[in-house]
Amino acid sequence: MDPQGKVAVVSGGNSGLGEGGVKRLLADGATVVSLDVAGAAPEGAETIGCDVSDENSVKSAVDEVLDRHGRIDILLNNAGIGGISAIASEEGPGDMDLFRRIVGVNLIGATQVVAHVAHAMTKNAPSGPDGERGVIVNSCSIASFEGQEGMSAYTASKSALHALTLVWARDLGKYGIRVNGVAPGLMDTPMVAGLPEPMIEVLLQDNEFPRRAGRADEYADVVDFLIRTPLINAEVIRLDGGARPPARAKWATG
Structure with missing residues (x-):
């Protein structure tokens, strides 16, 4: 699909990877609406406040996009949060509130956005x-493939989203809707900006090449490729410099 003249929705589009996707879609000539809980979208895009973990908020935001623009052609399903907690330790069970919060945004939230946006897409006129x-x-x-120690909730949510990419492609193919995914490794985003430098070095040591954090524009390049290439469907592309994370990361913060 050529993004020129299309209407694109980006969840979590006001920062990080989502912001990179918004900028690329704008450059490609799309009308772009960011659904986010805070902040403002890049210049040229619109922002609608939306908590993806709340289905009423998602429905309201999608309805507003449709009221403004009449259709949605592209969805970059990006909103997500992180968090680390072992499933259990000598001190007690893991933080189940954190688990529910992460899954609520990364999985339930992502699913709710797809459900409402894809329903709107089924009503579009065929294109191309x-x-x-x-x-x-x-x-x-990449936690969809190799989750590390302490990443139960994040791995559960992202692994499920990976698996659902195929299921949703099968659900929606009859309507002419494709579903793909991008699986980034360590990226230079606000989510990782606060990590100590020794931890960053350890997290990157398993990259084959290049041994650096990815950039939002590189993520946007892959998103653009997936949007524009009709024969690619139900695939998840790794964007990680060949990294295969170990079972656990060790670093010194002192």
């Missing part, structure tokens, strides 16, 4: 030689 009605790109993670 293949008759596409919509394209959805999920932000997964």
